[in-house]
Amino acid sequence: MGSFNASCMVTGIEVDGDETVFFLPFIQNHLSYKENRKLDFEARPQALLKDTNYLFAPYLLPIKGRYNSYGVLDSIEEDENTKMIERHFGVPIEAFVEIAMCSRNFGSNYSELSCRFLEEKVLEKQKHYLTQFGEILDVLGFSTEVDGDVVTSSHPKCSFTLKINPDELASSSYSKYTVRYKDGREEKRHDNYNEELFALAIQEDNYFLGVQEEKQEIVRELYGISGAFVHIPIYEALSSHISNNVVKLNSLEFYKGENKERFNTEIDKLNAFMENLNKSNRILQLSKYVSETDSDERAKFHLGLLAVIGNEIKKLDGGIR
Structure with missing residues (x-):
């Protein structure tokens, strides 16, 4: 498989190789989802709402790393979140992201999930x-x-x-x-x-x-996870304004007990991100054809987009504080 650019789940603007971004893990959230057709339902921008009518819901906190132009991250920033993910799933964080984003048919020699658990x-x-x-x-x-x-x-x-x-x-x-x-x-x-x-x-x-019986549940969990990339300034802008009426996401029970308290601020930010994204009705999904090569133009567009986000957040219902 050759190299390719991904896209930001909010704006549709491409994510270049070597660009530092957030990876947001999502979990399947749809009754008609077919396990054996996972590749048909890889998380894409239009499918990443927490509404029950859509395919995926937020599952874990963002992971920060460098997009390597092959669909995954490297140079991943280690923090308490990545350590907890590694302990829970028993795989390095890089392998976790590859399983989530580049899952081929289970049983294939090219499937990271197969190679790790068969x-x-x-x-x-x-x-x-x-x-x-x-x-x-x-x-x-x-x-x-x-x-x-x-x-x-x-x-x-x-x-x-x-x-x-x-x-x-x-x-x-x-x-x-x-x-x-x-x-x-x-x-x-x-x-x-x-x-x-x-x-x-x-x-x-x-x-x-x-797969050994004691590993079946972990493999089921990993198999259902997908994810998406988002530019860091876009995520920060949408997550920094917390509505009084933010609905807590039940899918974040991964961080339960003492760990949930530790990650409380980050969970609130992710809740705010999804709530503001949903309320804005995706009007921030602007042109996907902004310059693909001119980094200065891309930077200017990002800055302009942040202003757009600020204006849209002011329009959101629920009383922004």
Whole structure:
């Protein structure tokens, strides 16, 4: 994957490589969200409202770092928030951001989430493209029964079963099988390098094949997280004016107990940011075609935008204090 510029979730202005920005982690917040279609719902500017009609809601406090032009951050600024995230999820903060922003299909060799949490025996099999489909089923915990020219394969944690031609078990790249769902429906599928099987278990049972039982909840949590970038002066401007009627976000229970008290000010700022952003009805989403190369022009535009934000905040309902 080549380098590319991201965009600020508020303004749509691009985020250049080497630019210092905030990364805001969000969590899925929509009933029609499909686990196996995560790439269709990566958080984008228009989808990042806390309203229940939208896909994502704020989940964690902002993470400050340098956009590396590959969709994630490096040179991340260490603070109490990043340390707490690392302790909770058991991965370095850089890996956390990559999982949130660059998640490919779980089970893929290119998925940071897979590389961090799949059992070693599964990773070893996945690395070798000549691994037979039957071997993958074995290491993932499926059991098989042979009845004539049909193999039935099932997993103790999955509600579906697979009907497979015995010849397909020897396939090393492209297997065909029939899925029998718990309601009796049957569907023919094909599996390219076994990724489809991982997606099927997530979709039907919210279960991550190849992951140890004690790590299932953490993987589920990480799989549901996405995020967006926002220019620091834009975030600071929108979060510095706290309305008397700011609605507290239940999604920030991550910072509970003593930790919630410690992060109280930052949580209030994030609440204010989202509240002001929602009330402004996204009128701050200005032209995305401002100069992509002239840094002086970009800086002037940012300064002008801050003035616009100030004027809009004054118009917001709820009594700004």
